[in-house]
Amino acid sequence: MLPRITYLSLFRLLHFMGTTKISPLSFPLHSLCTKSxxxxxxxxxxxxxxxxxxxxxNLCKSGKLNNIDKALNFFHIMAKMNPLPSVEDFTLLLGLIxxxxxxxxxxxxxxxMHSSLGIKMxxxxxxVVINSLCHLKLVAFGFSxxxxxxxxxxxxxxxxxxxxxxxxxxKGDVGRAVELVDHMEKMGYRSDVKAYGVLINGLCKxxxxxxxxxxxxxxxERNWKPNVVVYSTVMDGLCKDGLVSEALGLCLEMSSxxxxxxxxTYTCLIQGLCNFGSWKEAGLLLDxxxxxxxxxxxxxxxxxxxxxxxxxxxxxxxxxxxxxILTGEAPDVFTYNSLIDRYCLQNQMNEATRVFxxxxxxxxxxxxxxxxxxxxxxCKIKNINKAMQLLDEMVKVGFTPDVVTWTTLISGFCQxxxxxxxxxxxxxxxxxxxxxNLQTCAVILDGLCKGQxxxxxxxxxxxxxxxxxxxxxxxxxxxLDGMCGAGKxxxxxxxxxxxxxxxxxxxVYAYTIMINGFSKQGLFDKAEYLLTNxxxxxxxxxxxxxxxxxxxxxxxxxxxxxxKYLTMMRDKGFSVDATTTEMIINYLSTDEGDxxxxxxxxxx
DNA sequence: TCGGTCATTG
Numbered sequence: 024m025l026p027r028i029t030y031l032s033l034f035r036l037l038h039f040m041g042t043t044k045i046s047p048l049s050f051p052l053h054s055l056c057t058k059s060x061x062x063x064x065x066x067x068x069x070x071x072x073x074x075x076x077x078x079x080x081n082l083c084k085s086g087k088l089n090n091i092d093k094a095l096n097f098f099h100i101m102a103k104m105n106p107l108p109s110v111e112d113f114t115l116l117l118g119l120i121x122x123x124x125x126x127x128x129x130x131x132x133x134x135x136m137h138s139s140l141g142i143k144m145x146x147x148x149x150x151v152v153i154n155s156l157c158h159l160k161l162v163a164f165g166f167s168x169x170x171x172x173x174x175x176x177x178x179x180x181x182x183x184x185x186x187x188x189x190x191x192x193x194k195g196d197v198g199r200a201v202e203l204v205d206h207m208e209k210m211g212y213r214s215d216v217k218a219y220g221v222l223i224n225g226l227c228k229x230x231x232x233x234x235x236x237x238x239x240x241x242x243x244e245r246n247w248k249p250n251v252v253v254y255s256t257v258m259d260g261l262c263k264d265g266l267v268s269e270a271l272g273l274c275l276e277m278s279s280x281x282x283x284x285x286x287x288t289y290t291c292l293i294q295g296l297c298n299f300g301s302w303k304e305a306g307l308l309l310d311x312x313x314x315x316x317x318x319x320x321x322x323x324x325x326x327x328x329x330x331x332x333x334x335x336x337x338x339x340x341x342x343x344x345x346x347x348i349l350t351g352e353a354p355d356v357f358t359y360n361s362l363i364d365r366y367c368l369q370n371q372m373n374e375a376t377r378v379f380x381x382x383x384x385x386x387x388x389x390x391x392x393x394x395x396x397x398x399x400x401x402c403k404i405k406n407i408n409k410a411m412q413l414l415d416e417m418v419k420v421g422f423t424p425d426v427v428t429w430t431t432l433i434s435g436f437c438q439x440x441x442x443x444x445x446x447x448x449x450x451x452x453x454x455x456x457x458x459x460n461l462q463t464c465a466v467i468l469d470g471l472c473k474g475q476x477x478x479x480x481x482x483x484x485x486x487x488x489x490x491x492x493x494x495x496x497x498x499x500x501x502x503l504d505g506m507c508g509a510g511k512x513x514x515x516x517x518x519x520x521x522x523x524x525x526x527x528x529x530x531v532y533a534y535t536i537m538i539n540g541f542s543k544q545g546l547f548d549k550a551e552y553l554l555t556n557x558x559x560x561x562x563x564x565x566x567x568x569x570x571x572x573x574x575x576x577x578x579x580x581x582x583x584x585x586x587k588y589l590t591m592m593r594d595k596g597f598s599v600d601a602t603t604t605e606m607i608i609n610y611l612s613t614d615e616g617d618x619x620x621x622x623x624x625x626x627x
Numbered sequence: 628t629c630g631g632t633c634a635t636t637g
Contacts, residue, residue, distance in 0.1 A: 109628085110628070111628040112628075113628080114628035114629060115628050115629090116628090117628085117629080118628070118629060118630095121629085145628090145629095146629075147628050147629045148628085148629080149629085150628095150629040150630075151628090151629060153629090153630095154629070154630065157630095180629080180630090181630080182629050182630045183629085183630080184630085185629095185630040185631075186629080186630050187630095188630085188631095189630065189631065192631095215630095216631085217630055217631050218630080218631085219631090220630090220631040220632075221630070221631045222631090223631085223632095224631055224632065225631095227632090250631095251632080252631060252632050253631080253632080254632090255632045255633080256631075256632045256633095257632090258632090259632065259633065285632090286633080287632050287633050288632080288633085289633090290632095290633040290634085291632075291633055293633095294633070294634080320633095321634090322633060322634055323633075323634085324634095325634050325635080326633070326634050327634095328634090328635095329634065329635060330634095332635095356635080357634055357635050358634095358635090359635095360634095360635045360636075361634085361635060363635090363636095364635070364636065367636095390635090390636095391636080392635050392636045393635085393636085394636090395636045395637075396635080396636050397636095398636090399636070399637070425636090426637085427636055427637050428636080428637085429637090430636095430637045431636075431637050432637095433637090434637065460637095462637060463637080466637075
């Protein structure tokens with residue numbers, strides 16, 4: 024499946040990336056020979072405890088200890104020592120276990136230290152507990168540990184608060200996170216670079232990038248120098264917001280202050296550039312990064328593989344995988360999933376299955392994403408049986424289908440013309456512990472509407488309105504479209520008119536749905552009224568808006584108005600879409616066809 | 628000794 028790794032394929036990759044200056048021979052092949060030290064040998068060769076602890080400390084600090092079993096092995100050896108190593112040594116190891124994302128393990132080890140080993144808790148170990156709880160999204164428990172801290176007479180530190188601020192951010196509650204920073208400062212603590220970094224990251228993740236930039240400036244005003252982490256966080260936020268040139272500008276600003284971009288900085292910028300099709304610039308950046316001694320790691324290369332797959336450039340994606348192998352990185356579940364997903368989207372289920380099997384044969388365990396992609400692929404070609412078979416299989420190997428899996432299946436049943444079966448799935452997913460989200464709701468409502476089951480859709484919709492779900496304009500638009508499609512123009516108009524009172528901003532899609540609804544019924548004055556007034560309400564009509572209106576006019580042979588609006592479209596630079604073109608051709612081919620339409624088919 | 632940056636599925 025993978026292309027043979029030759030210098031030729033590597034050269035092609037570099038050429039493609041816009042990089043021509045580096046000789047393939049200059050890649051540091053020796054880096055693939057670095058293997059993590061065999062811990063057991065390490066321990067045996069250092070029977071002396073001091074030496075053992077020193078090597079543990081060095082391994083922890085060097086980042087070479089990246090295996091949970093090895094870390095646990097260290098812990099258990101330390102636990103058997105007499106006298107016990109210091110709490111500092113235990114905390115060092117705990118910090119590492121948290122970094123490996125083994126949060127429940129970290130919490131139970133702290134418990135063991137306290138109850139079995141008799142090591143006294145302190146602010147540091149409790150901070151580890153709070154951090155673990157926060158990462159498990161159990162922020163409320165984190166706060167109760169803070170309470171315990173006060174009760175036991177331990178002074179929380181800036182680290183304690185930063186940890187909780189991060190916990191709130193992870194939960195998406197960035198408003199409370201900002202409040203906590205305020206609160207902490209009122210209590211006399213001073214936020215430091217990491218505290219600001221956490222908050223800035225939280226804001227970026229919620230899409231509040233300009234707020235994040237504001238805090239970056241604020242921390243500078245307060246005489247804190249943002250470091251590469253803070254800058255990279257903001258750059259990533261800007262890139263995800265589509266503000267790639269702003270991100271590049273910030274990178275220049277950072278460099279001018281003597282702060283060099285690191286692996287993460289480059290990765291964020293390269294992804295940002297790729298996402299907007301700036302392949303050449305991305306290649307130049309990859310070039311610059313390697314020249315300055317930063318080699319892309321598995322994650323960076325996986326981002327490239329994924330972006331290339333999404334662009335349909337599978338050959339180039341495979342070249343990147345070749346490069347990956349050449350630099351000693353084995354493709355992982357992310358790499359394979361990107362390929363699987365691409366093949367599924369191209370309806371190439373044989374290829375997708377082959378990659379899935381290859382992944383298994385190479386000892387890489389498929390995850391819920393791999394299964395969900397395959398289920399999506401089978402649904403896409405309307406093979407519901409295969410999709411259900413995979414669902415069975417994934418449950419058998421121990422995965423719990425998540426909301427994405429359910430939404431994929433529900434959508435599959437709808438597309439296969441079985442909206443009622445889809446509704447059953449929707450109503451039953453709760454029994455399997457999965458709560459529908461807005462996208463699930465959108466999928467099922469759309470499926471029922473398109474399946475001519477408006478009343479079914481409406482009863483679900485009313486139930487959703489009563490539930491805690493914060494329905495958005497997308498959901499309302501689906502219902503509006505369903506009502507229009509069923510000829511319930513009055514109901515649609517009433518709902519449409521009520522949207523502002525529900526605090527919803529009517530967008531171009533909602534307007535277009537209503538204009539389409541009116542036009543299809545020949546209610547052109549109403550449609551025209553909306554089309555001419557939507558701009559006043561802060562919503563610019565798009566190409567689709569004009570096309571649906573003209574299609575209605577053409578159906579009812581409203582020649583004069585059709586020509587008027589076709590002319591407006593041309594003046595505004597909107598193109599006539601395929602459906603409209605076909606209608607014009609049909610119209611021209613009849614006796615009544617007006618010769619004036621010809622100019623819209625063959626624009627000068 | 629404890630806190631922050633980059634990757635996949637609808």
